[in-house]
Amino acid sequence: MYTLYLDRDSFLHKLDPRVKIIGSFLGIIAFILFNSPSLLFVLFLTIVLTLVLIGKIHIREIFTVLKPLIPIAIVAMIIWPFILKPWYFGLFIGAGYGIRLLSVALLTLGLIMTTSQKDLVLGFIRMGMPYEIGLTLTIALRYIPTLYMLTQTIMDAQKSRGLELEKGNFFQRARNTVPVLIPLIVASIKTAHELSIALESRAFGASKRRTFLYDIKMEMKDYISFGVLIVLFLFALYVRYYLEIGYVKLF
Incomplete structure (x- = not known):
């Protein structure tokens, strides 16, 4: 039996699993909203820095869990130049989809790396x-x-x-x-x-x-973290639909 969970004394590990589950779900939705490689790369680096600074996860450990998905991301990048013309525009969009794939995977894997199995079960149950x-x-x-x-x-x-x-x-x-x-x-x-x-x-x-x-119980830090996540998600919606930033029209 192998596990991705890393037992660390960090703020991210101590967060209520419900906050991390909802945060991962909102993060996945946010990544679906955008397709610009530059913006997606910034968001990807934000997740990496969050895991490193707040979750005390080393860069080497992050690369280890993402390594099997790198070839799939590269294939996604190579396919798009055959779909969109000119080829460099297709490669640009393909890079965005590759980064999105790695980012969504890192959100899910980061949840597993910072949350024990019993906390995950309790988190899902307490959410109904x-x-x-x-x-x-x-x-x-x-x-x-x-x-x-x-x-x-x-x-x-x-x-x-x-x-x-x-x-x-x-x-x-x-x-x-x-x-x-x-x-x-x-x-x-x-x-x-x-x-x-x-x-x-x-x-x-x-x-x-x-x-x-x-059992698990929400504390003040969990409510504050949940509020910050909601504000960030609403800000992502504002950037995407009101400012119309981060999305490139394909056709």
């Missing part, structure tokens, strides 16, 4: 979400790094047996992923089966009313 859905969503987020590290382990094991994943054309590389996908699917099914046994052994679903040994 049924316990089963909250637990399912949290488990899904929890297993993303697990499956990623499992994939890396399988790839290293197959490389040690002589499998060349990086050589050949596109179709050859796609064919070489079969020895990786099959063990990954089998391991995923086994992990899901073990998880179901663990839930049943703890009598999950036996009682409709749940109690909690540990």
